[in-house]
Amino acid sequence: DIDRTPGRITGLNFDLCMRPDEVMDGAELAAKCPNTRLIIDHCGNLSVRSTDQALRKKWHDGIRAAAQMDNVFIKISGIVASAKKDHWTVADLAPNINACLEAFGENRCMFGGDWPVCLLGATYRQWVDALKEIVSDRSPEFRQKLFHDNAVRFYRLT
Numbered sequence: 001d002i003d004r005t006p007g008r009i010t011g012l013n014f015d016l017c018m019r020p021d022e023v024m025d026g027a028e029l030a031a032k033c034p035n036t037r038l039i040i041d042h043c044g045n046l047s048v049r050s051t052d053q054a055l056r057k058k059w060h061d062g063i064r065a066a067a068q069m070d071n072v073f074i075k076i077s078g079i080v081a082s083a084k085k086d087h088w089t090v091a092d093l094a095p096n097i098n099a100c101l102e103a104f105g106e107n108r109c110m111f112g113g114d115w116p117v118c119l120l121g122a123t124y125r126q127w128v129d130a131l132k133e134i135v136s137d138r139s140p141e142f143r144q145k146l147f148h149d150n151a152v153r154f155y156r157l158t
Contacts, residue, residue, distance in 0.1 A: 011037075012036050013036070013037045013154065015075075016029070016039065016040050018045060019045055020047075020055055020059035020062075021059065021062075023044040023059055024065055026038065026044075027062060027066040027069060027072070030071055031069060036071060037072075040063075041075050041112070042077050042079070042112070043075070043076060043077070043078065043079055043097065043100045044062065048080075048082050048083050048095075049092075060099060063100060063103050067104045067105075072104075073110065073150065074100050076100060076111050076131065076146065077111070078117065079093050079127075080114075080121040081118050081119075081120040083122070084121070085121050090134060093131075093134065094134050097131065101135070101146075106139075106145050106146070107150065108150065109150060110146060110154060111146055111151070
């Protein structure tokens with residue numbers, strides 16, 4: 001619940017849209033704001049085409065650090081927008097997505113459509129189908145949480 005006491009507002013949600021080298025900053029913010037639930041948008045925005053290993057490591061370290069904070073969730077969105085339109089495969093998207101799913105687990109990951117930005121890399125249907133394929137080997141409960149339950153809980157939609 002949200003505490004609206006003047007001078008002490010807690011229980012809020014805050015979306016973090018960061019560059020991949022800023023994800024660690026998000027983890028540090030989460031540590032300083034334990035009563036605020038944060039969600040990292042777009043898996044931390046690491047391009048699926050990035051070959052910069054130093055940047056990839058910095059992003060991955062930030063993702064793992066953020067996942068250690070109970071008040072941080074991650075939105076599996078925006079990935080396909082960084083892929084080369086009409087020249088990507090599910091295997092191109094999977095490493096970034098799986099790193100986030102593994103770090104945050106089944107209770108703090110949620111799907112995000114990122115429409116219309118996803119159209120930079122694919123149709124909305126292609127994006128949804130690609131993610132469904134990537135998580136096809138996970139349990140039905142995991143998929144239910146990813147595509148529905150976690151967003152309902154995070155955004156207090158019930």
